[in-house]
Amino acid sequence: MPSTESSPSANRLIAALPRKDRQRFLAGCAPVELVFAEVLAKPGTLIAHVYFPTESSISLTTPTDACASLEVSMVGDEGMLGTTLILGVDISPLHAVVQGAGPALRMDTARFRRELTTSTTLQREVKRYLYVTMNQMAQTAACARLHVVEKRLARWLLMTHDRAHSDEFYVTHEFLAYMLGVRRVGVTMAATSLQKRKLISYSRGRITVLDRVGLEAAACACYAADKAAYTRIMA
Structure with a gap:
């Protein structure tokens, strides 16, 4: 217990x-x-x-x-x-x-x-x-209706980072495609772009957040809106 x-x-x-x-x-x-x-x-x-x-x-x-x-x-x-x-x-x-x-x-x-x-x-x-x-x-x-895959992926990674208690977490491109409702190739392109900008590293299903501030800047405004709503209501 x-x-x-x-x-x-x-x-x-x-x-x-x-x-x-x-x-x-x-x-x-x-x-x-x-x-x-x-x-x-x-x-x-x-x-x-x-x-x-x-x-x-x-x-x-x-x-x-x-x-x-x-x-x-x-x-x-x-x-x-x-x-x-x-x-x-x-x-x-x-x-x-x-x-x-x-x-x-x-x-x-x-x-x-x-x-x-x-x-x-x-x-x-x-x-x-x-x-x-x-x-x-x-x-x-x-x-999902208005924002490009890269911004949505950055938002998803930030939300996961908030809950992972670690800068590193396991997730495959297949799983990301399933979560975001897009084709795997779209996730691969978005993840590659974030990795080239040195915001994340990705290898064998392991994603590591390298630059949290940069990732927040790369995400759509939905991430900040989610956090603001939680703080306003739950506080």
């Missing part, structure tokens, strides 16, 4: 709970190790568990046609998977796949619903986070 003193800080939603609520909440969580590309939820299926990433990240995607999908949101230690439960809906609207392997906390749906009725702070934080997620989805929709 995770320590009630060290674990809350690893997920910001849990850390926001009052001490008593936090200890009770953690008692109902199980530590799990998420595996890269593991599917945690599928559209139209019942939500069996909610997940609170600590040193991992989850991509939420929606199908665009029979063989392609688009990432619409990303979950790291700032949030959770399963926010629709606050609306009384226990059906997953999106496909959830592990993007960054690592530890997380998991709670079964029934226990989480009980916690929602017990803690007004938890209700407030989850509602705010749901708003932030909706804002991120809207921003991503506009980004």
